[in-house]
Amino acid sequence: EGVILIAATNRPDVLDPALMRPGRFDRQVIVSYPDINGREAILKVHARKKPLAPDVKLKTIAKTTAGFTGADLENLLNEAALLAARKNKKAITMEEIEEATIKVVVGAEKKTRVMSDKEKKLTAYHEAGHAICFHELATQDPVHEISIIPRGMAGGYTMPLPSEDKSYNSRTEMLEDIVVCLGGRVAEAIILDDISTGASNDIEKATKTARDMVTKYGMTKELGCICYGKDNSAVFLGRDMGHTQDYSERTAAKIDELILEIVNNAYDRAETILKDNIDKLHEVAAYLIKHEKMGGDDFEAVMNGTYVEPVEAEDAESEEDNANTAENKDNE
Template sequence: MNSRNQSYVVYLLLFVAIIAMLIFQFNSQGSGQGVLSINEVVSEITRGNVTRIVEDDNTLKITLKDGSQTTSTIESNSTLVEQLLNLGVTTEQLASDKIKIEIKPPSPWMGVLTIIGYVLPFLILGGAFYFIFRQAQGSNNAAMSFGKSRARMFTGDQPTVTFADVAGVDESKEELKEVVEFLREPQKFIQLGARIPKGVLLVGPPGTGKTLLAKAVSGEAGVPFFSISGSEFVEMFVGVGASRVRDLFDQAKRQSPCIVFVDEIDAVGRQRGAGLGGSHDEREQTLNQMLVEMDGFDTDTNIIIMAATNRPDILDPALLRPGRFDRQVVLDRPDVRGREAILKVHIKGKPIAPEVDLALIARGTPGFVGADLENLVNEAAILAARRNKKIIGQQEFEESIEKVIAGPERKSRLISEEEKLIVAYHEAGHAVVMNTLPEADPVHKISIISRGMAGGYTLALPEEDRILTGRKKLVAEMVSLMGGRAAEQIVFDDYTSGASNDIERVTKIARTMVTRLGMSPELGPMVYGQKEELVFLGREISEQRDYSEDIAKKIDEEVRKLVNDAYETAKSILTQYRENLDAVAHRLLEVETMSRQEFEAIFPPPEPKKSGTPQLMGLN
């Protein structure tokens, strides 16, 4: 029963108790006060006004000659007739036919009802107070349960997730298979003197499958699995976090061997003594307790700690040392084969058309993580359902890729013919410049239909994945981004606000090349400025400048030179291929969307394209 229902019960019992006491009181008063005294009854009998007397438990109900009724009471130590005769009523008056005397026998329930009338109100009040005290005790227990762990335990009897449900992270699965084998056959390692890692830290970008992999380990091992988030330890009360850590490990020791999984451990595992305006004492107490529990004096428990974070750089060094988190399993963004394997996992149970090429979809989604690919398959299914199809086709998958990258189409957005012409030349400028640069990625699709926040977009996808990015590739990317603004100037001799995002991205790339990647011939292979991470709104709000004002001036000059050179290169390319620019723009005005085959039929690439990183360039 919840607290609201308990309150209703308490109020109802109090109301019933009050009504019962009032009724009993009125009945008592009514039975103790007669309308006529016994002397007045004798007078009425003597005058011949009484026709009937009914005695019921010392209460007289008297019927007069005129038909009216009244009441009176007599003493309980003698009978009615004796009391009337003692008060002067003659035997002849009582024996006459004018008066009928009826004496009712005492009711066997009278004593019980009397007792109930006295006891019932107290019982009801007692029940009301019981509910009140119970409710107060429940609140007290809730207050005392703050220090209890809120971890959810899943038994390993019926696993819902196994390694078969995880794809694209083969190396990580191999690392964790040892953990599963130890939980299944610990003697195999113990007899060789091997010590299984106590803690495994899963590190990777959001959406790469850290939590899913931890569940798979539990499912494969068939052992209890405690799951809790790092943010569930700390609350407003001092000492609650440390108490919950102790309680969590106490529960885990009773269920050992088992797995304790702490998701987003950076919520409590940040470096101690760091933070804006001093340290967070409660969070540090929680971290200290976790450090002690993970590697304290009790070292014989078969508990494996697994944790996940996408910010390993801010974790406390004591948390990462051997003996606590012995291993760091890195879950990186999957390659093309990993993405294809992930797609195969997510299409299980869905009606897929035979012509769907998952390898082609995987090649068209570089940089996608597992969560992105799951969303892609779901968006494709939604598109197919919206079109009243029974199966999901290749077209739905291709459209869902663009929707995940750029957002939904906004066909209802009305623009003037002049703006439509500007958008067409802007996107054609991006495409023509990318098609002429050997280092740029191939053009996959061009559209002047609004999608998301972009007025139009040019989608460039690499032929294969790349890990390293060269200087020429970055310069080609900057030139490609400047193609839209350069086309506007060449054709219309004017600028628009549509290139704002392109300019922002170009400036960021140029500054990164100069200050972080050492790609400036003038400043050399050096890093300028140390990033200082402050725990405030989860963002980096300061950068320590470790260079002089002269160097700062040179950095600005180098960034400006890179951006201006990229812009001038884009202008020269578009001036050289002006006819192709016009042809692509006018074709876009006719069809609004062009595929790679249609684009290359108008403007074949001068040289074979090289691989690179995915790009999406569009008009804001």
Template sequence: DFVEMFVGVGASRVRELFADAKRNAPCIIFIDEIDAVARRRGTGMGGGHDEREQTLNQMLVEMDGFGVNEGIIVLAATNRVDILDPAIMRPGRFDRKIVVGRPDIKGREDILKVHVRNKPLSDEVKLEDIARTTAGFTGADLENLMNEAAIAAAKDNRRFINEEDIKKSFIKVGIGTERKSRVVSDEEKKITAYHESGHAILFHVLPDVGPVYTVSIIPTGMGAAGYTMPLPEKDEMFYTKGHMLQDIMVDLGGRIAEEIIFDDITTGASQDIKTATNLARKMVTKYGFSESVGMVNYENDEDEVFIGRDLAHTRSYSENVANKIDEEVHNIIEMCYADAKEIINQHLDVLHKCASLLIEKERITRDEFEALFEGRTVTA
């Protein structure tokens, strides 16, 4: 911790840190969350920001000044490299960047091996299978997954973690804790069942976004009345335009099901609509997927790092372009809504069956959901 309420404390602590390092050389200095003190200079409004700049200036002097730092290696970590001051990245300072991305399937399996060393697994649990079904998970996510699985096993007074424990923890890490104690009326339960069934049908039918892992109408601690959880089967480095359109269609599936079945709509789709709108806007302003707007990036990533995104957001395009962007976003949403509605209308029998099964069981698995599509009988 460098920056305090008193002026000069941060710079003094930097001097003391490097002096101590020189006395103990060879050694390594590691600074975590360096963006707290190494943000771009010249954007502050006085006060604490001036103290932060003094601290950064002293750090630059210590790293690349007239002094000798032989035997001292300085490492730092951040997840906001975009807001760092350019001076800190120059040769002789933090000139070597190591990007730590999300692990691939082999990396996830290796990470899981570390986190199960003191957690006995039953013979049915295969780390390779867990790694395959956790695409997009970070190392911390995988650690949390196994910890939650161990807790689930302990609650049942079992020494070994089984597949059911993994499934429970997978849902908890991905969605949040289920609130089974919350009282839900029969009408709310029915609306939620059809809403989630609408999402699930699109996950199953559309080729790039599925398959479904589980569908539930049990409220979560995140405030959702239910959830439909997909199961990514591969790591993806980039998304196609078609994939992003399918994501938007899935987001709109719940609202569409409500409209078809109840001839009315609820506030339950508000987060879905927000997600779909943000994705459609990125398609137009960031990825150049709109023919009418053009292959131009209109997204502004240069927000003032001290003032804040809301106060300092500037627009680098005209009012005419802004209107065209809004119109194109609206067109994408409307097109996806129409396509998704057509698919759900084609599978109304599955929609009714899935909703009925959810009302009875509250949660259904991938196998049970796929059985509905194949016309097989699913017992409640």
């Protein structure tokens, strides 16, 4: 008597159904991803023994880490502490926090990898294509940073900054997600008149989103609000692994047709966006080729036509020398 049994799992779908019957575990508590207040509370716990600079605001970090789990947030602060230590800093600043956030999401930078000029140009236009599609589509989050430095498995990345926590995705958002995914491939085709293997992950994401729209979420008029196929990826006690096809071959052909139509329409839309902003595409790519990274503020300035290239020290000195020479000639 008086014994309370508590259990936790990340995979409730693979449990023996006998465990889930009434009287076994009387109460089930679903713990989802933390919201903004939850993330702030988690950050406070993990920041207790870490020296934080005055510019670090946990509320701000919580706002910019939508979709992070508790483990991700702990990892973020640990990575930021390591980065600060490597720079011989006494405290963690927002600079380390931002760098650690990108490291957690995308992976560590591979600065030792040398890219040829051809690869650099291809990656720059690819990421610029993604970024411009992000900017031009109403449902997409603003661009936080673009980089052509390889990280993790990626040759480069375009990182948006989520403006709010989302529980659901609308049909419009999903269609525009596919447009953004294909932006890099479209940019390669337009500028280089060729395509590369760099878009494989983008194509995989676009195809999955389109397939889910058709078979899982009932977002097409042709097939209606019906779920097609049952996912049996969970394996336990005699269940088969794979995907059960509970529809006819005729329906399967229609599903393939609709997926192709959604992806092709998204490709055409991405092509229109990039051709309408071809000057901006060249400008963003040129910036990336020169600097390798581009912050959200500079990207917005380029898109709004207000960006001015900062004058470097050597250029400033040469301009001053030229001005002095011209002034001396005038005096003579």
